Amino acid sequence: MSADGFGGRLRALIIGDAQADRVVPPSGFTAQLTLFAAGAMAFLAVFALALSLASGRLADRWADELARAATLRINAPAEQRAAQTxxxxTILRQTPGVASARAFTAEEQAALLAPWFGATVPLDALPVPQLIEVIEDDPGYDATGLRLRLQAEVPGAVLDDHTRWREPLVDAAHSLRLLAVVSILLITGAMGAMITLAANAALAANAQVIEVLRLVGAQDSYIAQAFIRRFTLRALSGALVGMVFGMLGVWLMPAASEEGGFLTGLGFQGFGWLLPLAIPLLGALVAYVATRRAAKKRLGDLT
Amino acid sequence: MDLGPLKLSVLWGKTSRQNQGAAVIELDNVGYNYGGGELLSNLSIKLAPGSFHFLTGPSGAGKTTLLKLCYGALTPTSGRVRAFNMDVKGLDRDQMALLRRRVGVVHQDCRFLDHLPVIENIALPLIVSGRDLSQEEANLRELLNWVGLAERADALPPELSGGERQRAALARSVILSPDVIIADEPTGNVDWEMSQRLLQLLVELNRMGKTILVATHDLSLIRAAKNQVQARVLRIWDRQLHLAGADL
Known part of the structure; x- marks a missing residue:
């Protein structure tokens, strides 16, 4: 053996905690399983995170946009419609809290109805009510007062302040976000459980190694460190790969668009793209805690 | 193998002197039972610093158990074991680990990490105690030469012969320059010539001031040792320890 090879080996042994890593024999297949599990979990976590952020945005947007707009629908015979409108x-412009009010033109109404009736149906022939868009000011108007006054002066007017639509939609978006958050918690828990199982298996498989290390005077913290380091690094690298694929998947999803409605726009926006970077770190932290607990428990059982 | 006037700087003069006079390891009225009756009872012994003891007795008499009591792998069911003036019973797991660094043990079956080459197995106590290996490199080389394994440094433990395993185990047990070396049947699986070489190494260690305790049923080994070193022979008989006379 050359002096160089010997020195090289020693240097390799000394570098960082890598030497503690070496005293535990490498385990190819279980290592790959841990990597795979961490990667899969990170991949799922990226989607859960994207869903959570997007549904949060959706809830905010719906709550905000729909809350600030209302519709006044005028159902009146054709000859009275213009007068009632x-x-x-006039009433709306006089009402405090109404920022603006505007009657839709016939073309705008036709465009709104086109998806239902088709562009060729002559809407003029149908008794389509006149719609007035009401934009709320801050603070808003008194909806009950406005309804009473309209009832008296414009009998064909129905005020729809969107509360009926908004609340279930916002509720749905909030539940979606809650589901996504629960998914992230479950993924974290499942990851912890899997790492604990893997660490326990590794500790059991290496019972003889641990015994030898104890015999030559290794303290528990040293032995635990060898396992902790290994599983933390595995979880970190596996989750890193899973995160990259997950982000790629989110990135490839169609961008938010008018046509796609709320189903698109499920991705990340702006600084949101930085959030998934926390997933591998969280995975590593979970692996660290799980392995530490498993090692502490198992080493405590040995003499 | 050259066992001439080789001076092992790693081991010479490092034996702590603080325990001189007091026993390094002391068993006081110790009893042990595995659950099926007493294996050892009311057993007392003091290992003075620099002493050389053989422990003998029929198979199953409790030689290995007695050794394990000495290095804390077992705790006595009665009585008290003191090592370096510390009650072994009161040590926590970390203190026990530190105790094992002061007591070099050669196990009957050697116990290596089979995936690491011999040199790293020998250096294992250094590694686990966080020593800077680059500073110990010369000592490690010297030790390998001393036990005649310089050529086998890169071999894996399963590739070694019985004698080579025992010498590697001995090297590992002394790498931290412990005050006491305890060996359990170190010549159990080796031929006569190899057992002489191992004995030679133990005698040298004793001359360096180490306290030696060797369990063996090989009486000719004990006779050979008595020509070179002042060794006392303890015999386990009927759960008790007896000092064997000069009749050996």
Whole structure:
């Protein structure tokens, strides 16, 4: 053996905690399983995170946009419609808390109805009510007061302040976010459970190694460190790969668009793209804690 | 193997002197039972610093048990074991680990990490105690030469012969320059010539001031040792320890 090879081996032994890592024999297959599990969990966590962020945004957007707009629908015979519309617009302009009120033109109404009736149906022939868009000011108007006044002066007017639509939609978006958060917690828990199982298996498989280390005077912390380091690094690298694939998947999803409605726009936006970077760190932390607990318990059982 | 006037700087003069006079390891009225009756009872012994003891007795008499009591692998069911003036019973797991660094043990079956080459197995006590290996490199080389394994440094333990394993185990047990070396049947699986070489190494260690305790049923080994060193022979008989006379 050359002096160089000997010195090289010693240096390799000394570098960092890597030497503690060497005293535990490498375990190919279980190592790959741990990597795979960590990767899969990180992949799922990226989607759960994207869902949570997107549904949060959706809830905010719906709550905000729909809350600030209301619709006044005027159901009146054709000859009275223009007069009632004018009367309603006058009342709205006088109402404190209404920022603006605007009657939809015939073309705008036709465009809104086109998805249901098709572009070729002559809407003029149908008794389509006149719609007035009401934009709320901050603070808003008194909906009950406005309804009473409209009832008296414009009998064909129905005020729809979107509360009926908004609340279930916002509730749904909030539940979706809650589900996503629960998924992230479950993924974290499952990851911890899997690492604990893997660490226990590794500790059991290496019972003889641990015994030898104890015999030559290794303290528990040293032995535990060898396992902790190994599983933490595995979880970190596995989760890193899973995260990259997950982000790639999110990135490849269609971007938010008018046509796609709320189903698109499930990805990350702006600084949101930095959040998944926390997933591998969280995975490593979970692995660290899980392995530490497993090692402490198992070493405590030995003499 | 050259066992001439080789001076092992790693081991010479490092034996702590603080325990001189007091026993290094002391068993006081110790009893042990595995659950099926007493194996050892009311057993007392003091290992003075620098002493050389053989422990003998029929198979199953409790030689290995007695050794394990000495290095804390077992705790006595009655009586008291003191090592370096510390009650072994009161040590926590970390203190026990530190005690094992002061007591070099050669196990009957050697116990190596089979995936690491011999040199790293020998250096294992250094590694686990966080020593800077680069500073110990010369000592490690010297030790390998001393036990005649310089050529086998890169071999894996399963590739070694019985004698080579025992010498590697001995090297590992002394790498931290412990005050006491305890060997359990170190010549159990080796031929006569190899057992002489191992004995030679133990005698040298004793001359360096180490306290030696060797369990063996090989009486000719004990006779050979008596020509070179002042060794006392303890015999386990009927759960008790007896000092064997000059009739050996």
């Amino acid at each position: 004018e009367a309603a617009l």
